[in-house]
Amino acid sequence: MTTLTRGAEAPALLVLEDGRSFRGRAYGAAGETVGEAVFSTGMTGYQETLTDPSYHRQVVVMTAPHIGNTGINDEDPESRRIWVAGYVVRDPARVPSNWRSVRSLDEELAAQGVVGISGVDTRALTRHLRERGAMRVGIFSGDALRAGEEELLARVRSAPPMAGADLSAEVATTEPYTVDAIGPKKFTVAAVDLGIKGMTPQRMAERGIEVRVLPATVTTEELYATEPDGVFFSNGPGDPAAAEHAVALMRDVLERRTPLFGICFGNQILGRALGFGTFKLKYGHRGINQPVQDRSTGKVEITAHNHGFAVDAPLDQVCDTPFGRAEVSHVCLNDNVVEGLRLLDRPAFSVQYHPEAAAGPHDAAYLFDRFVSLMEGQRA
Numbered sequence: 001m002t003t004l005t006r007g008a009e010a011p012a013l014l015v016l017e018d019g020r021s022f023r024g025r026a027y028g029a030a031g032e033t034v035g036e037a038v039f040s041t042g043m044t045g046y047q048e049t050l051t052d053p054s055y056h057r058q059v060v061v062m063t064a065p066h067i068g069n070t071g072i073n074d075e076d077p078e079s080r081r082i083w084v085a086g087y088v089v090r091d092p093a094r095v096p097s098n099w100r101s102v103r104s105l106d107e108e109l110a111a112q113g114v115v116g117i118s119g120v121d122t123r124a125l126t127r128h129l130r131e132r133g134a135m136r137v138g139i140f141s142g143d144a145l146r147a148g149e150e151e152l153l154a155r156v157r158s159a160p161p162m163a164g165a166d167l168s169a170e171v172a173t174t175e176p177y178t179v180d181a182i183g184p185k186k187f188t189v190a191a192v193d194l195g196i197k198g199m200t201p202q203r204m205a206e207r208g209i210e211v212r213v214l215p216a217t218v219t220t221e222e223l224y225a226t227e228p229d230g231v232f233f234s235n236g237p238g239d240p241a242a243a244e245h246a247v248a249l250m251r252d253v254l255e256r257r258t259p260l261f262g263i264c265f266g267n268q269i270l271g272r273a274l275g276f277g278t279f280k281l282k283y284g285h286r287g288i289n290q291p292v293q294d295r296s297t298g299k300v301e302i303t304a305h306n307h308g309f310a311v312d313a314p315l316d317q318v319c320d321t322p323f324g325r326a327e328v329s330h331v332c333l334n335d336n337v338v339e340g341l342r343l344l345d346r347p348a349f350s351v352q353y354h355p356e357a358a359a360g361p362h363d364a365a366y367l368f369d370r371f372v373s374l375m376e377g378q379r380a
């Protein structure tokens, strides 16, 4: 039996901000969407990518040519919905095949109203983005194609840019909730949800941590009302330069010397709390095979990344900050981008990549153990 992909024959058009365009076919929902064009080199884990809130307002281009092969299951989402603003693939699977699959990726995108395009030479598109840098993009199909290309380009160019965007409150929970510890409870962690992925509290729960997930807008008083042994700042969408509330909150946590761990956006917030700047990378790191060196051990980890911004901190010196000495703990071996920060006088550290990554790799899972050690150290 052959199941034809929905809309497989309907034309679609991808228009980049710089005027380049790619023709393809409608994939997922038909219609129109705009966002920041970014590419991911992950060959597996598309379901986790789609549901990662950090991709809010981004149109994700997959370099792997076959997407959708394992369909969609009900276990792997990182959050309650798909967040990508649009999805670009080369050759979608026509018949998903996996024992956990309950529907096709195409059906899921359509059901959630996510506009996509298939049949695009995503490697050519990726090379373009590598040369020119991340930029705004639109995908148009169905009635949206009635407008001329010039009009569509104008719509792309009027989309809000990612630089300066403060987006955490758009994706984070509005109500606190608790993820119970698995087995005996050893610690309580207050997790500030800036766009948290479900796997992060899960990795903590596996280590006996009860995780109180709190809205991005939480106040210092509300946070400390949970009586936390440690505080966690999550990943999330948008520009760290616009995240004033999170930076102020983190400074209060550093002031009180509560053990602190941050991932991705959380690392950028720590950078800012310490007084470093952040900047937009030309095209970012998104994929699951990025080599990162832990400078304290010299060991290299293969890691999952999803970031378009980075911390601007000196690599080879210990820096004096308002919270004592700090250093760059991890660095990306592809381009020397800062991938982790550590305080030497207070119990705080963060990484720019994803130790919680599902579907892996899991080289960096030890960082959750480091967080546990910090909390143990504080108790001793």
Ligand SMILES: NC(=O)CC[C@H](N)C(=O)O
Binding pocket: 054, 234, 235, 236, 237, 238, 239, 240, 263, 264, 265, 266, 306, 307, 308, 309, 310
């Ligand atoms: N995954 C994340 O937390 C991303 C952080 C930030 N929005 C960036 O693009 O760099």
